[in-house]
Amino acid sequence: MNPSIQKSIEKFLFKCSPVSLIHNNENGDWVWAVSVNEDPEFWLDAFPTKEEAVKYCNKHTLPVTEYIDQKTGQTTYGFQK
Numbered sequence: 583m584n585p586s587i588q589k590s591i592e593k594f595l596f597k598c599s600p601v602s603l604i605h606n607n608e609n610g611d612w613v614w615a616v617s618v619n620e621d622p623e624f625w626l627d628a629f630p631t632k633e634e635a636v637k638y639c640n641k642h643t644l645p646v647t648e649y650i651d652q653k654t655g656q657t658t659y660g661f662q663k
Contacts, residue, residue: 590624594626598642599618599620600618600645600647602622611630613628613630614629614631616644632649
């Protein structure tokens, strides 16, 4: 991994930055991307399921502010398990 990308990931994880979980297929497969609200184009990681993305956020104490499902068009605000 590019050292500058790794440094950015570590910075956002350290700050416990608020994130959004975005279900999208920008890379060709439907994934749940953990997108930093401060820099929405920056993904900390992406997972095949919403449950895996939520576990990642819980593990790193990242507050999830919204869930955006581009496949269904639904947006949910606030914390969910």
